[in-house]
Amino acid sequence: MSGEGMRYDAADIEVLEGREAVRKRPGMWVGSTGERGLHQMVFDIVGWAVRAVLATGGGCVDVTLTPDGGVRVADDGTAVPFEGAGDGSALGLEALLTSLRAGPEPDGRHIALVGHCSVGLLVVNALSSRLTAEVRCGGVHRVQEHARGVALAPPAAVGPTRTSGTTVAFWPDAEIFETTQCSFAVLAERFRQVAFLNRSLEISLTDERRTGGPRKVRFRYPEGVRDFVSALDAETGAALEPDVIAFEREDPRMAGTMEVALLWGGSREERLHSFANSRLTHEGGTHVDGFHDGVAAAVTAWARRRGLLTAQDAGPGADRITEGLTAVVSVKLDRPEFLGPIRGLLGGTQVRACVGQAVREHLGTWFQERPDRAAAIVDRIIRDRHRQ
Known part of the structure; x- marks a missing residue:
């Protein structure tokens, strides 16, 4: 031509x-x-x-x-x-x-x-x-x-x-x-x-x-993500801890709010659903990273206080900590930073820090208030770690 x-x-x-x-x-x-x-x-x-x-x-x-x-x-x-x-x-x-x-x-x-x-x-x-x-x-x-x-x-x-x-x-x-x-x-x-x-x-x-x-x-679900996790857990069978661990918090550092609910069940898989402004984040993002950071920190700190881990022992890996975990992490932000062409990945470094801190503090308090139930969860995590 x-x-x-x-x-x-x-x-x-x-x-x-x-x-x-x-x-x-x-x-x-x-x-x-x-x-x-x-x-x-x-x-x-x-x-x-x-x-x-x-x-x-x-x-x-x-x-x-x-x-x-x-x-x-x-x-x-x-x-x-x-x-x-x-x-x-x-x-x-x-x-x-x-x-x-x-x-x-x-x-x-x-x-x-x-x-x-x-x-x-x-x-x-x-x-x-x-x-x-x-x-x-x-x-x-x-x-x-x-x-x-x-x-x-x-x-x-x-x-x-x-x-x-x-x-x-x-x-x-x-x-x-x-x-x-x-x-x-x-x-x-x-x-x-x-x-x-x-x-x-x-x-x-x-x-x-x-x-x-x-x-x-x-x-209609008056308890929000607490009801969500209960419904997800009902699909898998009985949990070690029947009460859902849940909280809601606003943090001006990330210009938004977070709502988190979780429980450890009897399965071997992690079932985590994450959302930003009610949008499903298929690829996760900083709110999911912060959630994992907070859970790992709370479990490791409680295990050290109870003598299950020494100061020299490394904490259990994320795969062990989240084994059998059912969770929903929902953040609502004034200015969400979605990454990627389909906007399924949440960005924002402050989101990770805020969610991580909130999960660590709330889960740590829950462990202290329910030591017997915390032992059932953490002992299994540490025991499985030593079997590797």
Whole structure:
């Protein structure tokens, strides 16, 4: 081919904006046009609802899979008016549904990230054959209809209301997605995790597609990650120590809070689940490193005080200390530092130091207050170490 035929200049560049850009390359925004992308759409709308509920201190999010292939998400949180703030300081719901650059991805310790990212309401709207948004605030119930990302008419008042909240119903576009059927099991498992990690939140999931009648599950866990670890342990059998060791602490050095729960069970495997701002950190990170540091320091210090280790003995390795350990480590940070292309690894050196110190202090106090139970745990760790 000649150089003349390979010429490429500004005239060859196609600029797509807004809904056109999303519909042209849907996989760029939601990850795939298969089931995974479909679930990301649901997670994004549910994430919006969860943030609205947490902003009020707690409440309910109800998700329904409708018989005609739609998904309806209703919350009783703080509603965003269609027009936004009167002074222009905040964007309205209509702008968020129709503008790709309506604002940055939400962040901060009070934000629960339900999906692997927050793609924005326009993306869901543009990839849906139709979407209905309902806002209940200021005593008025208003509704707006959209088709493939375009508003069909201005928001219309449909009646008075005494409640506050938002309902978004959308129908994924069959022209875009390979399937429009969400997995009840996948959604339920993620919603269960989010409920464990946010104790003031209640999430329900109803499947109205079943021929045998609706199926519904509801998740609410007042004890937070303590309940999470109890549920994980129930899957493996009886533990040496039936009481979950759990604590919550705020540390300004890392600009956030941590919630940790753990117990040693009878299995030989470590089962550790870690989260940052409710996002699952598949690759771990500094909060996991800090957790391991703290557990190792507390176990080693208690063993030395009890004469199980001399001053010259090296402490047991991390693999021995965490053998049979079931734990959940959740941090909520104002400015989380995610590393890597899929943001599954948490960074931040202060996070490691803060979590390590907190775990060491709390677990050390727990050992002192329950010496018999501590002995059952630490003796096994030291005994297994000597058998190596």
